[in-house]
Amino acid sequence: MSPASAARVLDPASLDRLRGLVTLADGVHDDLSTPAARAALARAELVVTGWGAPVLTPEVLAAAPRLRAVVHAAGSVRHHLPPAVWDRGVAVSSAAAANAVPVAEFTLAVVLLAGKRVLASAAEYRARRVLAAGEVCASGGNHGATVGVLSASLVGRRVVELLRPHDLTVLVHDPHVDPGEVRRLGAEPVGLLELAERSDVLTVHTPLLPETRGLVDAGVLARLRDGATVVNTARGAVIDAAALTAELVSGRLHAVLDVTDPEPLPPDSPLWDRPNVLLTPHVAGSAGNELRRLAEAAVDEVERFAAGRPFRHPVAHPERSRTA
Structure with a gap:
């Protein structure tokens, strides 16, 4: 993932959990062509990805002969994981379910506000600045x-x-x-x-x-x-x-x-x-302290992988999936 994404999502507690489960390669890589990245890939059995992740091209996969799993600490994997990942038998997991929580909460809020006609009422109230006793602005419920x-x-x-x-x-x-x-x-x-x-x-x-x-x-x-x-x-x-x-x-x-x-x-x-x-500027998804939920979900999946257990949130081959 990008270093900025890593700094935002992987808080110290999550990194400590990871260190207790797996051996972490040094650094965060968003360019998989560098010598350091290729050295890490050569040893990697598991890759944790996130926003800003480079594409795992066939060349990258060839440089990672031991790779068995990818855990994505965000939602959609379509941008960086081509079908060749699944074709190689690599297991994939995503934190999409965790990211769904704040999106649904945002949706609930705006659905209820829409029913109350809050936008129209606020605009009318702002324009008029005064209401007669008992008078209401745009009605709704x-x-x-x-x-x-x-x-x-x-x-x-x-x-x-x-x-x-x-x-x-x-x-x-x-x-x-x-x-x-x-x-x-x-x-x-x-x-x-x-x-x-x-x-x-x-x-x-x-x-x-x-x-x-x-x-x-x-x-x-x-x-x-x-x-x-x-x-x-x-x-x-x-x-x-x-x-x-x-x-x-x-x-x-x-x-x-x-x-x-x-x-x-x-x-x-x-x-x-x-x-x-x-x-609104794409704010419904995970932000601020909600990013901890993504980190926790990703580390939970790493824990399952390290214990030899299947992922709780596996992602199907994109040609057989209707997810984003």
């Missing part, structure tokens, strides 16, 4: 509202779980998950268009894959009722950017976008100044 969850991914499942205590109807669209399993999660399985038609808030948790790029297109957005809110903490390109911009500029829909396409938006994007849009 969460009692009996409907939340549509797009994809029963790791984050999507956690969102459903966090929504369960609230007085909401929760819908899920995921064609790859059995409807019975969706019901066991505590949600109602529906098709994509029905999800849009019935949702007061549509929250997107679909991994960005070739088949999900632009999945939420103009037709899906058009099915959302007037005043509905779109929440995206997944990947910006899952939503058709032009279609979403048109709906938001018209004022028909609201949005909370932690990710966009492109990211960041160009300075002249009309969304920066829309009162019905909240843009």
